[in-house]
Amino acid sequence: MTGGSIHVMNNDMNEHLAAMLQDAFSRLMPLLDDASIREVMVNGEDNVWIERDGQLEKTACHFSRNDARNAxxxxxxMTDREVGMRAGEALFDAAFLNMRVSAVLSPIATQGHAFCIRKLAGLIKSLSDYLPDSPSASPSGSSADQVWDEDFRIPEIVHDRLHHWVNTRMNILVSGGTSTGKTTFLNALIRVMPATDRLITIEDTRELIVDLPNHVSFEANASLAVSVRDLVRQTLRFRPDRIVVGEVRGGEAFDLIQAMNTGHDGCLGTLHANSAFDALGRLEQMVMQCGVDWSAEAIARQIASCIDGVIHLSRIGGVRQIENMIQVEGYRNGAYQTQTLLQQT
Incomplete structure (x- = not known):
């Protein structure tokens, strides 16, 4: 998205709709075109915020209720979604071109239609791009709008360990808070996978950029009553070598650990957590909430037997980093047995 224009990249898209979208977003274009801005947040009429260099700023941008509703x-x-005031249609999520849009309609959003636009990665990073002496990331070929985070670097010993984890088909979780770079880092781990592997990716909203030749991408669709959990189950019939879940947040946690424990190694996923160790507890909670008739200890033992490593990302003062990284070695005496491989102070 450069030069103040939204380009239609799908031949099936209606050019008239694209022109209308261009008009609806015209007031936001200076923000969307600014390479230093990662997110644009519309809280309601004429209440527009941005995230720039990790800091939130209120803008003077005028964006009306009609502008928001039309957009x-x-x-x-254009993304084949339904929005409106019927059940299940007041919330909207979609990836479109080089951005992800999440919206909540009024009156659910009490100050007027609200949405958040997050720029998706215009730069595809490899793990080597995170090394201290790496000059840059590799262009995706479509855009360079995504901010290159020069300060997010990893030691060579961590880089080598992560390569080893992926190449030896270890099951890995990437945890962290919102906007800590989980999806971008997950993309970097995927790039380590050999081209001979058959990969199935499952996402709530498509964000991953995968260039493996034998790759199938699934996207959940609330309008069609197809959930991430449904797709994890379906994936097992697609002869996957590896499974990647863009974000684990519910009952799919149970099906994913079942897949890992039945011969599907080399799986990856992200989830929200406060630390690498906390990610294991969050996974337990998700499994419990899906109604399985297992004790807490049985769930923990299952998790310990299939999750091999956890990488936790954080953002401090706008700078992203690997805050901690653990290897899971088992479950004994009511506790996970882990080895801390990295801990930022």
Missing amino acids: IQILAT
Whole structure:
């Protein structure tokens, strides 16, 4: 998205809708075109915020209620989603070109239609791009709008360990808070996978950029009543060598650890947690909430038997980093047995 224009990249898309979307977003274009801005947040009429260099700023941008409603409606049409005031249609999520849009319609959003635009990665990073002496990331070929985070670097020993984890088909979780770089880092881990592997990726909203030749991408769709959990189950019938879940947040946690414990090694996923160790507890909670008739200890033992490593990302003062990294070695005496491989002070 450069030069103040939204380009239609799918031949099936309606050029008229694209022109209407361009018009609806015209007031936001200076923000969307600014390479230093990662996210644009519309809280309601004429209440527009941005994230720049990790800090939130209120802008003087004027964006009306009609602008917001029109933009959401056109985006929904172009991405084959339904929005409206019927059950399940007041919330909207979609990846579109080089951005991800999450919206909540009024009156659910009490100050007027609200949405958040996150720029997706225009730069595809490899693990080597995170090394201290790496000059840059590799262009994806479509855009260079995504900010290159020069300060997010990893020691060579961590880089080598992560390569080893992926190459030896260890099951890995990437945890962290919002906007800590989990998806971008997950993409970097995927790039380590050999081209001979058959990979199935499952996402709530498509964000991953995968260039493996034998790759199938699944995206959940609430309008069609297809959940991430449904897709994890379906994936097992697709002869995967590896499974990647863009974000584990519910009952799919149970199906994913079942897959890992039945011969599907080399799986990856992200989840929200406060630390690498806390990620294991969060996974337990998700499994418990899906209604399985297992004790807490049985769930923990299952997790310990299939999750091999956890990488926790954080953001401090706008700078992203690997805060801690653990290797899971088992479950004994009511506790996970782990080895801390990295701990930032």
